[in-house]
Amino acid sequence: MHKNVYTPENAAMLLIDHQVGTMSWTHSHDINLVKANAVKLAKIAVGADIPVLLTVSMEDHAQGPLIPELQQILPEAYPKRIKRPGIVNAMHHDGFNAAVKALGRKKLIVAGITTEICVLFPVLQMLDEGYEVQVAADASASYTKYGDDLALRRMERAGAVIMTHDQLISELAVDWSTPLGQRLSGILAYH
Numbered sequence: 001m002h003k004n005v006y007t008p009e010n011a012a013m014l015l016i017d018h019q020v021g022t023m024s025w026t027h028s029h030d031i032n033l034v035k036a037n038a039v040k041l042a043k044i045a046v047g048a049d050i051p052v053l054l055t056v057s058m059e060d061h062a063q064g065p066l067i068p069e070l071q072q073i074l075p076e077a078y079p080k081r082i083k084r085p086g087i088v089n090a091m092h093h094d095g096f097n098a099a100v101k102a103l104g105r106k107k108l109i110v111a112g113i114t115t116e117i118c119v120l121f122p123v124l125q126m127l128d129e130g131y132e133v134q135v136a137a138d139a140s141a142s143y144t145k146y147g148d149d150l151a152l153r154r155m156e157r158a159g160a161v162i163m164t165h166d167q168l169i170s171e172l173a174v175d176w177s178t179p180l181g182q183r184l185s186g187i188l189a190y191h
Contacts, residue, residue, distance in 0.1 A: 006134065006171055008048040008180070012105035013041060015054050016090055016112025016119060018139075021064035022057075023113050026141035028148040034113075035067060037139035040165045040187050041111055042073040047183040048172050051103050054081035055090050057118065089121035091129070100126075107132045109168060111139035116151040123155050133160040136168065 018038045023031055045052045054077050059065050071078040082096040090096045100108070108131050112119040119140050126133050135155055142148035156162050169188055173181040 004132070006107050006109070006168070008050050008172060010105060011050050011107040011109055011172075012100075012103040013045045013050050013052045013109040014090075014100065014112075014122075015041065015052065015070065016110065016122065017055065017057050017063070018067050018070060018111075018113055019056055019059060019063045019065060020067060021062045022118075023067070023141070026114055026143060028115070028142040028145040029138075031141060034139060034141045035069075037136070037165050038067070038111060039069045039073065041109070041136055041139050041168075042070055043187050044165065044169055044172065044184060046073060047187060048180060050109070050172075051105065052077045053096075053099050053103065054078060055084060055093075055096050056081055057084045057088075057090075058086050059083060088117060089125060090118070091122040091125040100131075106130070107134075109134050109136060111136040113140065114142045114147075115140040116142040116147040120151040120155060123160050124158055127159045134168065135160050135162050136165050137162050138164040 052074055084093045087093045123133050152162050169184045173184045175181045176185050
């Protein structure tokens with residue numbers, strides 16, 4: 001097995017600001033597809049027993065609450081979500097940064113809204129702090145396609161791996177015939 005592979009034992013998932021209001025402001029991708037892919041990421045975490053950390057920014061303002069599907073799929077993570085008062089880079093928020101450290105995982109799976117703000121800056125800091133990061137581009141979106149593309153390129157140049165949720169499923173499953181593989185295969189886009 002490749003030594004850098006992400007496994008249920010060494011990875012954690014961070015879902016940043018998949019909030020109803022914020023998502024409605026993005027135009028880079030079909031927001032229904034982005035939402036479906038974010039929901040699939042949550043299902044992957046549950047199916048592979050990967051710890052998940054949720055965070056929201058100003059949820060009592062126009063940004064609104066997290067999409068309700070995340071609350072349904074992640075009933076333990078939801079009440080523990082880190083509520084940021086307006087700090088752009090989630091890693092600058094002491095509570096979020098401490099919660100990421102407390103997960104005890106060096107391999108992080110990140111997705112969020114928007115890619116160009118709420119994902120970009122924490123990912124750059126995570127890389128600086130020594131984490132390995134995979135960004136699920138298909139569960140993230142920005143105000144413009146241009147802004148999204150530039151943010152992904154900048155993260156990739158800094159050392160992040162840009163991927164889709166299907167690539168993550170396949171990396172974690174390893175073998176479709178195993179119990180884990182069978183749980184994850186049901187989440188693949190092709191089904």
